[in-house]
Amino acid sequence: xxxxxxxxxxxxxxxxxxxxxxxxxxxxxxxxxxxxxxxxxxxxxxxxxxxxxxxxxxxxxxxxxxxxxxxxxxxxxxxxxxxxxxxxxxxxxxxxxxxxxxxxxxxxxxxxxxxxxxxxxxxxxxxxxxxxxxxxxxxxxxxxxxxxxxxxxxxxxxxxxxxxxxxxxxxxxxxxxxxxxxxxxxxxxxxxxxxxxxxxxxxxxxxxxxxxxxxxxxxxxxxx
Amino acid sequence: xxxxxxxxxxxxxxxxxxxxxxxxxxxxxxxxxxxxxxxxxxxxxxxxxxxxxxxxxxxxxxxxxxxxxxxxxxxxxxxxxxxxxxxxxxxxxxxxxxxxxxxxxxxxxxxxxxxxxxxxxxxx
Numbered sequence: 001x002x003x004x005x006x007x008x009x010x011x012x013x014x015x016x017x018x019x020x021x022x023x024x025x026x027x028x029x030x031x032x033x034x035x036x037x038x039x040x041x042x043x044x045x046x047x048x049x050x051x052x053x054x055x056x057x058x059x060x061x062x063x064x065x066x067x068x069x070x071x072x073x074x075x076x077x078x079x080x081x082x083x084x085x086x087x088x089x090x091x092x093x094x095x096x097x098x099x100x101x102x103x104x105x106x107x108x109x110x111x112x113x114x115x116x117x118x119x120x121x122x123x124x125x126x127x128x129x130x131x132x133x134x135x136x137x138x139x140x141x142x143x144x145x146x147x148x149x150x151x152x153x154x155x156x157x158x159x160x161x162x163x164x165x166x167x168x169x170x171x172x173x174x175x176x177x178x179x180x181x182x183x184x185x186x187x188x189x190x191x192x193x194x195x196x197x198x199x200x201x202x203x204x205x206x207x208x209x210x211x212x213x214x215x216x217x218x219x220x221x222x223x224x
Numbered sequence: 225x226x227x228x229x230x231x232x233x234x235x236x237x238x239x240x241x242x243x244x245x246x247x248x249x250x251x252x253x254x255x256x257x258x259x260x261x262x263x264x265x266x267x268x269x270x271x272x273x274x275x276x277x278x279x280x281x282x283x284x285x286x287x288x289x290x291x292x293x294x295x296x297x298x299x300x301x302x303x304x305x306x307x308x309x310x311x312x313x314x315x316x317x318x319x320x321x322x323x324x325x326x327x328x329x330x331x332x333x334x335x336x337x338x339x340x341x342x343x344x345x346x347x348x
Binding site: 066067069075081084093097098104 | 225226228232235236237262264265268269272314336337338342
């Protein structure tokens with residue numbers, strides 16, 4: 001899978017939008033590793049939550065162009081715009097939607113869900129000072145904080161998603177979720193089993209200061 | 225926003241809204257982005273779409289001569305219709321306009337091709 005061009009994004013963009021880094025590349029590598037599975041799945045709808053610059057969903061949209069609709073969501077309007085530009089720059093067919101997680105999508109419609117959440121362990125106060133509302137177009141440095149600050153265990157946003165997962169994924173849906181060891185992946189796997197999902201550590205990578213995982217999550221009822 | 229995407233959007237995250245679909249679409253500026261016609265893809269995606277919302281989008285985009293109000297049988301064998309659906313769903317990009325919740329009237333603006341469906345804390 002080719003890494004999409006990002007030369008259309010400037011330093012100024014990256015003051016407001018998360019710049020692709022090791023975590024982004026791990027998620028890309030995981031999709032590449034699982035491409036055969038994804039091609040067999042022939043997903044109708046692929047969605048990336050919190051798409052930021054849009055490189056991940058753009059790369060996937062290019063690969064699955066023949067059979068999937070691709071969408072990206074983000075709460076940050078600058079990220080939505082960057083994603084749209086990244087898609088255009090790379091000739092990918094996808095749409096950008098400004099919303100929280102998958103809030104604006106019809107229930108149980110997503111076949112492939114991607115999420116590189118704000119996973120860094122921070123105080124919850126760091127998160128509570130974040131406030132996006134739909135009327136704010138002005139962007140501040142806070143936009144960027146929201147892209148990584150995860151609150152307690154770095155799990156605040158991830159936990160919200162996990163609670164909604166049954167409403168988001170289609171019956172054959174799959175989630176690729178990026179986690180940090182501090183996010184307690186084993187705890188998440190157990191929690192998901194209780195919700196009748198099967199979760200496995202699909203890939204992991206140690207980089208200086210971080211031990212990253214990609215969790216692959218499917219419904220227990222789905223054929224493996 | 226392509227009209228295929230429109231078919232997947234709902235306002236049901238608003239507190240008290242039951243279905244929130246289909247949203248009432250208004251288009252004030254659109255462009256046509258040509259893309260490769262793949263009949264198999266259009267046919268595959270159709271069962272995932274709600275035909276009444278497809279037809280609704282066609283009405284707003286003023287393409288109802290092309291799209292019947294009721295989904296015909298065996299669309300897969302009707303290449304001309306598949307082509308028209310391809311144009312409607314994948315080539316029309318709504319740049320400016322709005323989506324309106326059918327139950328509450330809450331308006332979601334579409335700006336620079338991006339629908340803003342973000343809700344305020346007091347709405348969820």
